[in-house]
Amino acid sequence: MVQGLFNYLNAGGMLWGKMKNDNSWYLKFFTFLILAIAIPVMFQNSSHATVIDPVVFLKDAVDEIISILQDEKLSAQNRRVERKKLMVAIVEKKFDFREMSMRALAKHWQERNPAEQDRFVSLFKTLLENTYLAKIETYSGEKVTFKKAALQGNKAIVYSDLIRKNVQTPVNYKLKNIDDRWMVYDVEVEGVSLVNNYRTQFASILSKENFAGLIARLEEKVSKGAVE
Helix, strand or coil, X not given: CCHHHHCCCCCCCCCCCCCCCCCHHHHHHHHHHHHCCCCCEEECCHHHCCCCCHHHHHHHHHHHHXXXXXXXXXXXXXXXXXXXXXXXXXXXXXXXXHHHHHHHHCHXXXXXXXXXHHHHHHHHHXXXXXXXXXXXXXXXXXXXXXXXXXXXXXXXXXXXXXXXXXXXXXXXXXXXXXXXXXXXXXXXXXCEEHHHHHHHHHHHHXXXXXXXXXXXXXXXXXXXXXXC
């Protein structure tokens, strides 16, 4: 059931094509992705709380976003766009959208020139922001527990659980350390990778269309998201 979450991204469901399955689990996934950096956090193994600890790195985002959500002035309807921009700025400091783009395109990344790569990163980033950041508004008291971080070289996995109505859903974050700064490059929910599922979709499209066709699809989706 979870696998189906990633394959359909149009209007909250599929990026291209018709919805085949009930998208309730799909919507929950992306709510989980954003809520995990946007609600009060309880975490264990805090003895490693240093400026480069990946758990602390994620918790920093929590504190910043919570302060925005709790700002009554920013909750006014005429300031919703401003509030979203503030949260986007925080997320952009925590997620490495270029790394995510490279992994999502896989072998096709190297086939593109720098201008094409930059265009893809911009569209992919905006797609993720438009589609998923808005899900934060569905917050209804869920809790997130950050359990531990497993480090290997310059990479880490932060293990967490999202708890909703006494049901725990594993949500794990993959991070990469570049110049003493952690950045998220993938998120797994119940073992299913966000980046891998986009990679499957993009590869399927590129097996039938050229890169310009993929860009056109992304531009259309981003344009629709901008006016919704």
